[in-house]
């Protein structure tokens with residue numbers, strides 16, 4: 001028991017969880033998370049639970065109670081565009097506010113950033129990434145690509161071993177978040193029990209419903225100071241419902257991409273009639289035709305050439 005080394009705290013000492021909460025300013029980050037992310041109720045609940053755990057842990061430390069540094073490594077599973085990267089960024093801020101990492105930045109990597117092509121290249125690459133991530137969050141996207149059992153001498157294994165070691169040795173100053181598709185991540189954990197046992201929090205990101213995707217579009221448009229005409233709104237809904245059924249659908253990312261393309265078409269439409277004077281409202285409004293021109297409306301339903309779902313960034 002290390003508590004004997006500290007000043008003993010009496011059994012009648014009082015602790016103020018609410019004051020600790022307010023001092024941490026973590027509420028600001030949670031508010032931001034609520035405001036910028038539509039839906040994701042189960043994810044938001046898990047994050048609040050983790051905050052509670054860490055705040056209680058802080059008070060326990062003040063009370064001289066046993067406080068082994070809590071394991072905070074996490075896995076975020078879900079399809080592309082479900083908000084994993086965005087939530088990981090907020091998580092880094094939360095951990096920083098609560099004093100669990102020094103800096104609160106996030107370093108996002110994939111296999112290629114960690115694993116070298118030749119013998120002797122992997123360890124320095126992995127260590128360099130770990131050095132950059134220290135004091136913050138290391139986000140490893142599509143983490144299962146680190147493990148390639150079909151290649152007998154795959155250097156990914158070397159990266160995994162270094163990661164495991166550092167996740168243990170620096171658990172008080174580095175949080176690793178492994179992200180990717182749920183089924184592949186499950187398989188990865190089954191084959192890598194060492195990694196599995198170091199992950200304390202598994203958070204699943206569900207696909208969005210079409211209503212949620214509409215709300216996400218609305219939020220994105222507001223942030224960009226654009227708006228939909230009433231016709232454009234119903235066209236976007238139809239677009240989303242069609243797009244959801246097509247290959248490589250990437251949830252909120254597909255919505256963002258669709259809006260980017262609609263903005264391009266709006267600009268071309270305005271430019272084509274550039275001699276006419278424009279109201280501020282014209283510069284802001286996406287019309288139905290700006291969405292309707294998408295090949296998502298072409299029959300038969302084609303495959304988008306852009307493979308949004310392939311790489312999770």
Ligand SMILES: Nc1ncnc2c1ncn2[C@@H]1O[C@H](COP(=O)(O)OP(=O)(O)O)[C@@H](O)[C@H]1O
Pocket residue numbers: 036037038039040078079080081082083084085086087216219252253256312313
């Ligand atoms: N619930 C949500 N509400 C609003 N925007 C979202 C939501 N989820 C994702 N986004 C947006 O969609 C895009 C893709 O999200 P991202 O976090 O990169 O997903 P993932 O990492 O799971 O692929 C980002 O622009 C993000 O801001």
Ligand SMILES: [Mg+2]
Pocket residue numbers: 081084085086141312313
């Ligand atoms: Mg991502």
